[in-house]
Amino acid sequence: MRSRMKLTAVVAGLAVLSGLTACSSGGAAGAAGSTPPLTVAAYSQPTLQPNFNPFSVNALRGTIGLIYEQLFDFNTAHQNEFMPSLVTKYTWAAGGKAIDLALDNRAKWSDGSALTADDVIFTFGYLKQHQLQALPVDQVTKTADGVHLTFTKPAYAAIQDLGRTVIVPKKIWATKDPDTDTNLKPMGSGPYSLGQVTGQQATFTARSDYWKQKVPVPQITYVTTSSTNLLTQQLVRHEIDLAYAGIPDVKNQFVQRAPAQNHLWPIYASMKPLMLNLKRKPFDNVHVRKGLALAIDRQAVTDAYNPGVYAPVGPTGLYQGTWASWIAPTDRDPVKPDKAAALAEFAQAGYKQQGGKLIGADGKQLKLRILTVSAFADGMAYSQELAGQLAALGIDAAVNGVPSAAYTGDEDKRDFDAIYGDAFTFGTNPYTFYSKMLSAKSKTNVVGWDDPATESALGALAQAAPDAQPAAAKPLQQIMLNQLPVIPVAVKGTPYMYNTEHWTGWPSAENPYTTPDPGAISGVYAAKLFLSLKPA
């Protein structure tokens, strides 16, 4: 009896002990300094490895934009306006086969030495030597106010890629291997230098001697985050000031919790089409594709998950909100769902409704499986909605949700009926957008569209000078309208979320001076953002 008492006492004691330690560890996390923190959920993975090599595909975000600077960029969020960085002005010459870049002569490296045309010339040579750049750069020479580049072919279409070239100091990089160097002591020209790096965060410290202006945010912390559940809670608690991951029900879960401080601003930078495998019957038949395009209620698709983050897109694939001046007025608005017109198109392909099913000439029901990534809640919801709408018309439609590795595997093998998951970025001119989607040479043309008229139209657009580009893009729009190589459904918004508790001056729909991007897309956007903030 006594012994049993002793035993239970020990066990109970253990339990109390663990309880005690649990209670004693309360208190708020990390004491804040005199200035408010700025924390960005920049890495969508649980752990990171230090890597500040701007040429590495695994360079940590912040490397480009905070530490190293790019030449220039264009503001996706507002009319593609020119955004200067190291370059203040560019001038095309020789019909697009040459360009003059004027460098900002104030630019300095963090060791105090000047950033000169020599560094720019070195960087372009380095990129060429190590096969890091796909631009057709031929020669780079020094001019009075910067550099002069020549190209092997007109490079109008590559202007944004050119602008996003990261410039590194010649004296340090001449001996570095871009493939294997992790560059743990980066020396750049940007507004920040590297602070601490741990397995889950990287901090960046403002440079007091930044060449362009005083840096308002003294320290920025980029942290890892792997679960949207946690991210939502961190955003609500304002432990995270900026994030851009898809959060379910974001308006209620985040914005409505503190409407005065919490903001969501989706930026529409890419288009997500429904892509049919053109190598499979009956999707090679244009009437089947037209029937499907007329059957889709695009507003309902975008409302299936986080209304407002995606938006319906017009039939040319270009977003009517940004590209209206490029599109004929009749082709701007998204196609309205029209059951009668859809059935008429299907009838032309030999499909008739019998007993609520769409039956072809061979007596079989039209069958369609939409491939998408099962791990993405948003992608699954949009695909389910699409499949439901098509099923209502009598098509045997369902979603085939698979892990991302299987998705890319099936996509590469062209083993799918339809796919809904890939998005195509608009860029500053629609050349990249259309060529990635439709060119026979493109790796991302997964539908197998192979059409000489498309290739020649793409060739013409690639060579077109800026003011001739809208006209040169028209034939490609016509191909989209008449032949539907892919079916435009929605523009994809990146849901940037930020709060104004610690910092104000964020870009917004009213003042879209940049994209609130921490450097995932463009270092110019990131630098512009952080240099424009003010303490709340």
Add this chain to the structure above:
Amino acid sequence: MTRLLGTPFVQRIGFYVLAAWSAVTINFVLPRLMPGDPASAILFKMSELGPVSEQQEELVHRLFGGARGQSWWHEYVGYLNGIVHLDFGRSISFYPATVSAVVKSGFLWTLLLVGSATVIAFVLGTGLGIVAGWRPGRALDSVGSLTSIFLHSLPYFWVALILVYVFSFTLGWFPLSGGADIGVVPGFTPDFLNSAVRHAMLPAATIVLTSVSGWMIHMRNMMASVVNEDYVLLAQAKGLPGHRVVFSYAARNAVLPSISGFAVSIGMVVGGSLLTEMVFNYPGLGSLLNQAIVNVDYPLMQGLFLIISLTVLAANFVVDSLYVLIDPRTREAA
């Protein structure tokens, strides 16, 4: 010679060598049976974040496109050679970091979190099982067993999320996620240790809560079955004090199967509790394994699986050898 080959010790060593080779080979084959390839996986991840320029695309294909280029046999020989030299190559998802460096970065986190939680769960569960099984059917046993069965049937993921919601989000007692506070530098400083312990509390509690009942039920049933054995009755009849009967007679024999179970769960420690680390965004091996799988990172997967399987083997070997000490019956058989 044949008699030497026949000795249990040599047989045992032979078995372990064979098991190690199989583990190493399966490690090599399994990841390669997965669909997808590294270059597409990396490009897909990049395109999710933003537009991928043509130069980035070419670079990725140049660096990782060859991951499937060579014949399997060629890769296998290179892989075995690497293992012999303790060189596991470079990780793909963290390229150019080496696999050894990546594994090292997560090892200590997991060892401390999952290791301590596993030991706590084992000791606590086995202790409770001894108490419950000693007097089957009494109040403590009924309440304890029912509670354990209830806890055992709770989905792990859900327990973790509920704990986060209640203790971190609502009450604010614990941090939401991660291994340590933002801005705390890892090292043996009071600041860091305090922060790390607070961050480890909830994930450890989740592991203990969901696994303690397994140990307890197991131990209780073993205990209940030995309580009525003759040697226990004899010990009681001799008038030995209760705790001696419980520990030296009943529990000593009842705990044997649990010890083997513990050896296997040591392997799970090194694997990191994948789910725990995912829910809590914890920087350990479980998270790394998740990242390796998502990015089709063969070298990292191989490195992690190798460590897991070799740890299980080593733990089994140790327990096998200990068995001889704990269990007199095995000695006679040998």
